[in-house]
Amino acid sequence: MGSLNKGVGKVEVTLRWDPSPLGKPAHDLDIIAATYAVEDPYGSPAYVVHFDSRSPDGTITLNRDSRDGQGFGFDEVMTLELNRLAPAYARVVVGVAIQQRDGRTTFGEIVNTGFRIREGYTVLAENNFAGVSASTAATIAEFTRDGSAGWEFRALLRGFDTDPNSFAGAMGSSLT
Numbered sequence: 001m002g003s004l005n006k007g008v009g010k011v012e013v014t015l016r017w018d019p020s021p022l023g024k025p026a027h028d029l030d031i032i033a034a035t036y037a038v039e040d041p042y043g044s045p046a047y048v049v050h051f052d053s054r055s056p057d058g059t060i061t062l063n064r065d066s067r068d069g070q071g072f073g074f075d076e077v078m079t080l081e082l083n084r085l086a087p088a089y090a091r092v093v094v095g096v097a098i099q100q101r102d103g104r105t106t107f108g109e110i111v112n113t114g115f116r117i118r119e120g121y122t123v124l125a126e127n128n129f130a131g132v133s134a135s136t137a138a139t140i141a142e143f144t145r146d147g148s149a150g151w152e153f154r155a156l157l158r159g160f161d162t163d164p165n166s167f168a169g170a171m172g173s174s175l176t
């Protein structure tokens with residue numbers, strides 16, 4: 001008999017931060033999702049979704065992209081339809097990277113950073129980046145599945161000191 005656990009289905013990841021002070025370069029934070037194959041769940045990502053992209057099958061989409069944090073509430077929004085993701089994928093890691101155009105910038109230098117992950121109206125995680133304030137990028141969530149048991153969620157606040165391109169390749173590395 002199969003599992004009755006449906007697991008996590010459709011998830012929304014939102015990101016917020018306040019704009020830079022007047023006269024200072026804009027802070028640009030980006031939500032990034034990396035999808036990993038069943039054969040190599042801790043290796044290189046099968047594909048990465050970030051600004052100006054979406055997953056090949058349309059199951060992971062960046063719905064709103066901000067380059068400066070101006071707006072009301074959450075500035076970036078990404079939707080992950082895990083319930084539609086092909087069985088070839090066993091893991092999805094979501095993170096946030098700070099664009100480093102104007103010199104090294106860390107989460108601690110950006111005012112009012114925060115993220116929320118929810119499924120429907122249920123908040124799975126909500127936090128800020130105080131725990132990784134010296135970092136330039138951070139993972140915030142991991143979704144895994146084992147066979148047909150459905151997707152499981154784990155909050156994963158882990159800081160990195162790297163640029164966005166390097167972060168995309170390293171964000172799903174093993175925690176051991």
